[in-house]
Amino acid sequence: MLRHPILITDGHVQLLVPQVVVDEFERNRENVQKMLTTSLTDRFKAIRQELAAYADMDYRNEELRLFDKWAHQVTLSGALTLRNFEAICALLETSKRIQPSTDERERVVARALAKVAPFHRQRNSVADALLIEMYATALTTANPGDTFAFVTSNSLDFWAIQGDQRQPYDDFAEIFAAELST
Numbered sequence: 001m002l003r004h005p006i007l008i009t010d011g012h013v014q015l016l017v018p019q020v021v022v023d024e025f026e027r028n029r030e031n032v033q034k035m036l037t038t039s040l041t042d043r044f045k046a047i048r049q050e051l052a053a054y055a056d057m058d059y060r061n062e063e064l065r066l067f068d069k070w071a072h073q074v075t076l077s078g079a080l081t082l083r084n085f086e087a088i089c090a091l092l093e094t095s096k097r098i099q100p101s102t103d104e105r106e107r108v109v110a111r112a113l114a115k116v117a118p119f120h121r122q123r124n125s126v127a128d129a130l131l132i133e134m135y136a137t138a139l140t141t142a143n144p145g146d147t148f149a150f151v152t153s154n155s156l157d158f159w160a161i162q163g164d165q166r167q168p169y170d171d172f173a174e175i176f177a178a179e180l181s182t
Contacts, residue, residue: 008094015095018134020127022092029085044071104133117171118157128157136175149182150175 008015048067100108108129111119118125118132135150142148152158158172159165168176175181 008091015091016098016134016138017092017095018098018100018131020100020130022097024127025088025092033085047071098134098138100130100134101137104130104137107133107136111171117169120169120171121156125157128154132158132172132175139175139178139181142180147180147182 048071108126111117111129111133112126118128131152132150135148139148150158155165158169160167160169
């Protein structure tokens with residue numbers, strides 16, 4: 001098993017992970033891993049074919065040898081990237097799992113009816129809305145000295161549109177206004 005980051009093993013950081021995140025990770029894991037390895041391999045095959053077709057005849061063999069050596073190293077790095085999934089699994093196993101409450105589900109429905117973020121786009125955003133509502137609830141459980149961070153790569157649903165993506169979307173500004181929330 002991979003080592004956990006020191007801040008987690010030392011008890012300085014606790015991950016609160018909604019079960020919906022774990023479920024989605026497991027549901028998509030195999031396809032994402034397959035896509036990563038297939039996409040990388042296919043792209044290198046296409047580049048190699050272009051090099052072979054367009055490289056100067058005097059240098060083609062040397063260029064292809066250098067490319068093949070480089071591509072092999074990058075492909076190995078890509079395979080090592082799959083270990084990230086193992087690290088994520090290890091982190092998820094040690095995290096505190098949280099489930100949405102009835103109150104949080106009601107707030108999600110209210111968000112949807114009001115068409116506020118993350119329902120400001122034309123897509124099903126129930127899971128995203130549950131995440132932000134569960135985060136808002138977690139903030140209410142803060143002890144003195146606690147700091148909370150909402151971590152996501154989903155900039156379209158959570159962060160300022162056409163602006164500083166380090167800032168929350170206006171509909172979430174209240175949640176991140178507290179000093180303990182980032």
